[in-house]
Amino acid sequence: MTSVSVRDLSLSFGAVTVLDKLNLDIDHGEFLVLLGSSGCGKSTLLNCIAGLLDVTDGQIIIHDRNVTWEEPKDRGIGMVFQSYALYPQMSVEKNLSFGLQVARVPQAEIDKRVKRAAEILQIQPLLKRKPSELSGGQRQRVAIGRALVRDVDVFLFDEPLSNLDAKLRSELRVEIKRLHQSLKNTMIYVTHDQIEALTLADRIAVMKSGVIQQLADPMTIYNAPENLFVAGFIGSPSMNFFRGEVEAKEGRSFVRVDGTAFDVTAYPASVPLKPGQKVVLGVRPEHVKVDEARTDEPAHQATVDIEEPMGADNLLWLTLAGQPMSVRIAGKRRYPPGSSVRLSFDMGVASIFDAASENRL
Numbered sequence: 001m002t003s004v005s006v007r008d009l010s011l012s013f014g015a016v017t018v019l020d021k022l023n024l025d026i027d028h029g030e031f032l033v034l035l036g037s038s039g040c041g042k043s044t045l046l047n048c049i050a051g052l053l054d055v056t057d058g059q060i061i062i063h064d065r066n067v068t069w070e071e072p073k074d075r076g077i078g079m080v081f082q083s084y085a086l087y088p089q090m091s092v093e094k095n096l097s098f099g100l101q102v103a104r105v106p107q108a109e110i111d112k113r114v115k116r117a118a119e120i121l122q123i124q125p126l127l128k129r130k131p132s133e134l135s136g137g138q139r140q141r142v143a144i145g146r147a148l149v150r151d152v153d154v155f156l157f158d159e160p161l162s163n164l165d166a167k168l169r170s171e172l173r174v175e176i177k178r179l180h181q182s183l184k185n186t187m188i189y190v191t192h193d194q195i196e197a198l199t200l201a202d203r204i205a206v207m208k209s210g211v212i213q214q215l216a217d218p219m220t221i222y223n224a225p226e227n228l229f230v231a232g233f234i235g236s237p238s239m240n241f242f243r244g245e246v247e248a249k250e251g252r253s254f255v256r257v258d259g260t261a262f263d264v265t266a267y268p269a270s271v272p273l274k275p276g277q278k279v280v281l282g283v284r285p286e287h288v289k290v291d292e293a294r295t296d297e298p299a300h301q302a303t304v305d306i307e308e309p310m311g312a313d314n315l316l317w318l319t320l321a322g323q324p325m326s327v328r329i330a331g332k333r334r335y336p337p338g339s340s341v342r343l344s345f346d347m348g349v350a351s352i353f354d355a356a357s358e359n360r361l
């Protein structure tokens with residue numbers, strides 16, 4: 001069942017069109033992440049759904065109700081911002097209950113909801129404190145609590161973890177996931193952080209210049225990016241790209257890059273690769289094997305430029321076919337700079353894009 005439906009949504013600021021006939025359906029109970037770099041329009045889309053921005057054209061439907069021109073408070077949504085937006089002079093308890101008091105919810109019901117939200121978010125000991133007496137993570141918990149007490153079906157999050165340090169960010173990320181698993185309401189979450197997107201989302205909408213580039217579950221986005229932009233945006237370090245030309249020889253297919261021919265016969269292309277076609281071969285760092293190729297397997301000789309041991313993983317930076325690339329191997333396998341290695345590629349899980357259209361083949 002659809003919870004939120006965005007239909008042909010357009011929004012312009014003066015002469016600048018940020019969203020142009022955008023369509024998006026979000027299922028009931030789904031955790032949808034809007035992911036993209038700064039300025040791609042993800043906050044603008046969220047603010048349109050929230051009712052904080054007037055749309056230029058199109059419709060926002062929430063639970064089968066056209067709310068395009070309704071006030072934010074009447075849309076049945078709760079919103080959590082990056083900046084917390086707490087009332088500094090009020091206690092945590094008052095911050096949680098204030099909106100309900102304004103909406104004339106009976107006091108007994110308010111007490112019940114505040115108690116429940118405080119329990120879920122484990123902020124009971126903080127209820128009497130002022131926001132200035134809280135850490136960033138605690139403030140964001142209160143901000144989430146304020147959305148929670150509204151008892152709404154749809155939560156909107158705008159980069160809620162961006163102001164927190166890395167450790168708190170990962171802790172609160174798990175809590176938001178736990179919250180979604182227990183409440184099962186619809187969540188729409190804006191971020192530019194791919195780890196948040198991959199770990200939290202049921203589906204990710206990757207945006208660029210106001211256009212959704214791919215809408216799919218995290219593993220599909222990671223393993224089968226629809227175009228070069230999505231492939232380069234997701235993954236750290238980035239997917240390795242080799243620009244070259246398709247060649248066919250003795251029943252096998254190759255991508256030739258300068259003097260190097262990559263055997264891509266195992267690549268499961270949706271349409272046959274055409275000899276002479278200009279393509280971009282993409283291989284994730286963990287899909288390259290080091291010194292593991294059988295003697296009959298195609299392999300490439302390279303020299304390690306830089307080694308970045310990261311504990312569980314070891315990241316090697318090398319040069320192949322005249323360009324830098326990264327390879328991720330197990331942390332315990334060490335290759336100091338200058339080491340000579342034999343690289344073999346797992347082409348069954350590679351990506352090949354048409355160089356002109358930049359779409360996946």
Ligand SMILES: Nc1ncnc2c1ncn2[C@@H]1O[C@H](COP(=O)(O)OP(=O)(O)OP(=O)(O)O)[C@@H](O)[C@H]1O
Nearest residue numbers: 013016018036037038039040041042043044045192
């Ligand atoms: N009030 C405004 N007037 C004019 N242009 C605006 C206004 N608000 C946003 N924009 C422009 O709209 C585009 C999308 O902005 P938006 O805030 O949605 O991006 P974003 O993807 O959320 O980026 P960020 O992560 O930096 O917040 C940007 O190019 C921005 O400059």
